Amino acid sequence: MHDDLSAKRARVVVHLDMDAFFASVEQRDMPCLKGRPVIVGGEREGRGIVSAASYEARRFGVHSAMSMKEARRLCPHGVFLTGNWSKYVQASLEVFATCQRFAPRLEVVSVDECTMWFHQTWAAVVEHGRTLSEAITSTHGLSCSIGIAPNRLLAKLGSSMDKPGGFTVLHPLMMPGAILPLKASSLWGIGKKTSCLLEQHGIVTIGDLLRNDPVRLRRICGDRMARLLDDLKGALDGEQGPIKERSLGHEYTFGHDVRIGPEFWAVVTVLCDRVSRRLRQDRLQASRVQTRLRWSSFETHTRQTSAREDLHDPSTLRFIATRLLKGMIQRDRRVRLVGVTAAGLRRDVEVTLEDQLFPDTVVRKRLVSAMDRIWDRFGEESLSRGSALL
Numbered sequence: 001m002h003d004d005l006s007a008k009r010a011r012v013v014v015h016l017d018m019d020a021f022f023a024s025v026e027q028r029d030m031p032c033l034k035g036r037p038v039i040v041g042g043e044r045e046g047r048g049i050v051s052a053a054s055y056e057a058r059r060f061g062v063h064s065a066m067s068m069k070e071a072r073r074l075c076p077h078g079v080f081l082t083g084n085w086s087k088y089v090q091a092s093l094e095v096f097a098t099c100q101r102f103a104p105r106l107e108v109v110s111v112d113e114c115t116m117w118f119h120q121t122w123a124a125v126v127e128h129g130r131t132l133s134e135a136i137t138s139t140h141g142l143s144c145s146i147g148i149a150p151n152r153l154l155a156k157l158g159s160s161m162d163k164p165g166g167f168t169v170l171h172p173l174m175m176p177g178a179i180l181p182l183k184a185s186s187l188w189g190i191g192k193k194t195s196c197l198l199e200q201h202g203i204v205t206i207g208d209l210l211r212n213d214p215v216r217l218r219r220i221c222g223d224r225m226a227r228l229l230d231d232l233k234g235a236l237d238g239e240q241g242p243i244k245e246r247s248l249g250h251e252y253t254f255g256h257d258v259r260i261g262p263e264f265w266a267v268v269t270v271l272c273d274r275v276s277r278r279l280r281q282d283r284l285q286a287s288r289v290q291t292r293l294r295w296s297s298f299e300t301h302t303r304q305t306s307a308r309e310d311l312h313d314p315s316t317l318r319f320i321a322t323r324l325l326k327g328m329i330q331r332d333r334r335v336r337l338v339g340v341t342a343a344g345l346r347r348d349v350e351v352t353l354e355d356q357l358f359p360d361t362v363v364r365k366r367l368v369s370a371m372d373r374i375w376d377r378f379g380e381e382s383l384s385r386g387s388a389l390l
Helices: 021-029 068-074 085-100 122-140 152-159 175-179 192-200 206-211 214-221 223-237 262-281 314-326 353-357 359-378
Strands: 009-018 038-041 050-053 079-081 105-110 113-121 144-149 167-169 247-258 284-295 300-306 335-347
Touching (some): 021 038, 021 050, 021 085, 038 068, 050 068, 068 079, 085 105, 085 113, 085 122, 085 247, 105 247, 152 167, 152 223, 206 223, 214 223, 247 262, 247 284, 262 284, 262 314, 262 335, 284 314, 300 314, 314 335
Parallel strands (some): 038 079, 144 167
Antiparallel strands (some): 009 113, 009 144, 105 113, 247 335, 284 300, 284 335
């Protein structure tokens, strides 16, 4: 790594992706399954789909989102399990608690992925990443892949480049040669439909994407693709600058599609706690609350409302988010993903007029502050609200 850049503090993003998470947890807990093709998902002969496949099963062409019937055809000698969702959630919480000991700021992307932000030298962040990877293996008995890059888009790309057990550093000086030959579809945000559309216009690799005019890309795929190109070019040029967030939020992808019930609302409680905590940590307030639901059909809906209340209090945020979500719920439909976001961010004032007029507000803030101190010291799994327990 170049000495001049590695000696300077910079914005560096680390993305951690657990390897074949559900299947790996089963192999860890049942040593007799190690080295065998393990497939976790719905009913083997029914309409269920594969949630996770061990790397031994992937050699036979089995992959997540495949029908269990097709997985059975490809790998008839595999070990098929319906899985244990509560066990996977517990393993996820334990892994993320370990991550929090290393990262000043962490965002959970899904049950088996998280993103961490640092403002340190590249050398220091790489060392953190290696130590974290070793800690997850030694403490939790699980394998993960890590990507380190100037932004989230490329960090996620890095974590996918050398699985399982990968550790990829995409430093600005060495990145072009590593990523330009890769397919554009390997980038987060370019799905099958967009990939086909790009290929129709002769854009196959990341290099092809970077050589294209943003105006042309906007015509082909819309504004989102132009923003993605900006992220790529900014990282390659080293022009990342300070982090400027207009919103912050958390989303959770369920390992299996769920009905609206205790499991769903428990996740909403945890999401609101995390969003509220990040607002407190960064001393921010928000003027809007947004919620997002993705149904099992992948149909996605969002709703938002203005918020005049103090969202540092997670119960306030949860009340608003619950009201929004109840207005989106459709009877008898199953949910794949739920998200809560605070938007319209502004710097917070330390003592508000509400604090002065209503002393009970101060009491609530002291309670929340005590919860923060416990989470900071012992990890987020050390303390949970009763409404978040299943």
